[in-house]
Amino acid sequence: MVTVTLLIALLSSLLPAAGRAAPPPNGLTSEWRTAVTTHFRIHVQSAEPAAAANFAVAHGGTLETAFSELSLLFAIAPPSELISVYVYPDAPSFESATQAITRPEITGVQAHADTGANDISLLQAGFEKLSPQEAENQLRHAVSHIVTAIASNSAVPWGFDEGIAQYIERPVNEKLARIASLVQASNQRGELPSWFDMNRPNAFVDPTLAAAQSYSVIAFLIDRFEIKPLRQFMADLDAAKRANPDIEPSWNDAMRSAYGRDPNDLEKQWEEDLPRWTAGEWRDNLIAAFNLEPARKLLEGANYAAAKTALDPSQTLFRQLDAPEQLALVEQMIEQCDIGIQAESLMTQTQQALETHTYDRAVNLLSQAKLQFAKLPEEQRPTELLATYEQLATSGLSAMTQLDEAKQLRHSWRDFPEARSAAREAGIVFASLGDESGVADAHRVLDELDKRQRRIVLLLVALAVLTLIWLGLWLWARGPSELSWA
16 A cells, blocks of 8 residues: 555655645646645755656655544545645745744644645645654644644644644653643642633633643543543534534534533543653553554564553543554454463473473473464564474483383393393483483482493302302212222
């Protein structure tokens, strides 16, 4: 999908600029380059023919990912026309194009969304200085404003809109910690604005505080009531706006309908929850669970327990969104984690069995572990470790068999050589495995064989001595013959 998107972008860079009415003061002149992705038309003001295609290759995937996630989040259909992105080379052109945007934006935002025209404008010089994560979050923030405008028919109030736009950014702990600290300090001083004031962009409220508070409100609503009521809140605003286009919908009525609670009661619950949230729960961000890449990397590294922990929020998210395809993918990855965890547990037990020199148990556990690993991709299988454990277990088991054979053969003096050889070989293997008990057992068998051999030799020697004595006595007692046969 991404490859097709980028191919479209590259091909479209060769086409003349086209599309809906554009924000540039002088319109889309010949100096503008255009590239198209699945849901976006990217315009870059540049003399370089491939400028728009290059931007699409670098950032088109981010734009499409953000739009895909937000579309699923608020259950919207794609707009009838592509969303335009305008990239300006100089500050005067950018400021001239964005000065007509009535919606105020928080400090630090460089990608400005015009929800009325369904487009995004940014200054290339400043945007190129951002880190990849900062650039991604700038675009996600802007796309959020476009999508929430589509979902609510441009009726979502400023505070909720800004909270959502910040919440769908990829979490940066330093930024979120500052937000939580600001909300905590203001709450302790009793200076937090009401939700009513938070949703009035022109109210006499510190915009930085209002933005931080708006994030905490969205985090509270999603954590406490899940995503569906927030989605319904947008849908109810849209329905009210369609019913009375000339009257701005009441967000209080929409919230009462979507959440089944009075907004004042919701606000009170949020205030009561703030100490918990500012104490550390600010780290939780359910929308971040859209990103499965961290879990994939953990799986590839065979870190199954950590991967499963990373996937748990994703499973929660897609269940709340009623997204069967995404949920099936996550559950498939979780199943891999469970298999890996079980296989690792069997490997741990195998290691313990080897350490306690219970080789038959080690062989049995290892065979179970191999069956589990066979269900995982080949690159996740610890092939060398499996081979090492198998060699140790089979060597130990073979030595035990040899020692048992020696114990059976020791009862027959004719089999003493075979018994001694088997016990000696078993002892050598046990010694290489660090099996002191096995070595001692082999020594006991060898000692017993040696003692028996000594007893047999002594018995034979004694028998020989007795025979000689008897022969001597017989010769002595025999004497000369008394009979004459002549």
